[in-house]
Amino acid sequence: MPPETSSAADSAGRTARLGAPEPSSEDQALLAAVLAKDRKAAAEFVARYADAVYAYVSRRLAPRADLVEDVVQDVFLVALQKLATFAGQSSVVGWLLGIARHKVEDVYRARLREPDPLPDEDDMPSARPAVTPNLDDLIDAARAEEKTRQILERLPVAYSAALQWRYWEKQSVREMAAQTGKTEKAIERLLARARTSFRRLWEAS
Amino acid sequence: MTDERFFTRLAEKTDAVSGAADRAPARLKSRLYSALVAEQAAAGPLRSLPATKAAGHPLCVFEHVLHVVPNERIVSMNPCRVCHARVLAEHFESPPIYWPHCPYVDFQRR
Numbered sequence: 001m002p003p004e005t006s007s008a009a010d011s012a013g014r015t016a017r018l019g020a021p022e023p024s025s026e027d028q029a030l031l032a033a034v035l036a037k038d039r040k041a042a043a044e045f046v047a048r049y050a051d052a053v054y055a056y057v058s059r060r061l062a063p064r065a066d067l068v069e070d071v072v073q074d075v076f077l078v079a080l081q082k083l084a085t086f087a088g089q090s091s092v093v094g095w096l097l098g099i100a101r102h103k104v105e106d107v108y109r110a111r112l113r114e115p116d117p118l119p120d121e122d123d124m125p126s127a128r129p130a131v132t133p134n135l136d137d138l139i140d141a142a143r144a145e146e147k148t149r150q151i152l153e154r155l156p157v158a159y160s161a162a163l164q165w166r167y168w169e170k171q172s173v174r175e176m177a178a179q180t181g182k183t184e185k186a187i188e189r190l191l192a193r194a195r196t197s198f199r200r201l202w203e204a205s
Numbered sequence: 206m207t208d209e210r211f212f213t214r215l216a217e218k219t220d221a222v223s224g225a226a227d228r229a230p231a232r233l234k235s236r237l238y239s240a241l242v243a244e245q246a247a248a249g250p251l252r253s254l255p256a257t258k259a260a261g262h263p264l265c266v267f268e269h270v271l272h273v274v275p276n277e278r279i280v281s282m283n284p285c286r287v288c289h290a291r292v293l294a295e296h297f298e299s300p301p302i303y304w305p306h307c308p309y310v311d312f313q314r315r
Contacts, residue, residue: 033260034241036252037245037249037250037251037252038251038252038256038257038260038262039242039245039251039252039257039283039285039308040257040260040262040308041262042238042241042242042245043238043308043311043312045241046234046237046238046241046312047234047308047311047312047315050229050233050234050237051227051228051229053229054227054228054229054230054233055227055228055229058227059219059220069233069236072229072233072237073233073236073237073240076237076240076241077240077241077244080241080244080245141218141219144215144218144219145218145219148215148219163212166212167212167213167215167216168216168219168220170216195208195212198212199208199211
């Protein structure tokens with residue numbers, strides 16, 4: 001999927017909605033000034049779009065907050081390199097989030113490829129057996145978001161990356177397998193263990 | 206609720222949440238600006254300071270001093286590279302820098 005498509009922005013959730021379908025004339029003037037190497041335009045470019053890119057990357061890379069700033073910087077440097085070829089078929093935010101999505105997927109790919117032995121279920125933080133979560137637990141979105149973040153921090157990095165990639169990025173199992181060199185069965189097994197661990201912690205907290 | 210539905214719904218719910226943590230730190234914005242301008246400067250001269258001013262962008266006090274120098278190389282250089290405001294802004298969230306029209310100061314305010 002090309003980074004400029006609106007689906008990449010859609011997957012970025014709330015931040016994607018900041019952008020109009022196409023760049024405004026004001027945005028286009030700003031991009032032209034950045035291309036002309038106007039330093040003040042570069043400052044405005046950062047001021048205007050850094051929050052959206054940061055919000056997306058920090059949510060997708062939780063709990064690895066240490067990687068967020070480097071990834072955001074990579075996104076802006078890639079955007080600068082590709083600015084001359086930006087066709088304006090999506091909003092600037094959507095375009096930037098598309099680049100960010102690829103950078104985040106690079107991190108997920110690396111995590112799932114790491115020869116990091118996953119713990120046995122018995123080694124996971126103690127919790128009650130998994131049961132069907134109460135729907136009411138999902139009503140308060142802010143609480144759910146905080147709880148989700150805390151649980152992702154406690155899971156092995158491969159589990160949290162797999163869940164985020166599959167459900168928050170809406171990536172197919174087939175594509176995850178292709179991008180990591182694993183079989184679909186292996187990805188399914190990983191996801192099953194990740195879901196079980198997540199739900200145990202969800203119910204326990 | 207199945208696993209698939211639980212996680213699909215959870216992703217939708219949590220993506221809709223906004224918060225103060227969604228704002229990029231001013232320190233990061235400073236780093237981004239420095240990196241972009243450094244990248245552009247490495248590939249050739251920046252738009253000159255007189256041209257920047259003519260385009261309607263006010264200059265900081267240091268840029269203002271440089272922009273009258275009758276030397277194309279100097280008016281196209283990147284004075285932020287050697288400015289202490291940059292160093293402070295890249296390392297501290299609320300550094301003691303106050304010059305008008307300095308991008309690093311502006312990042313603290315936005």
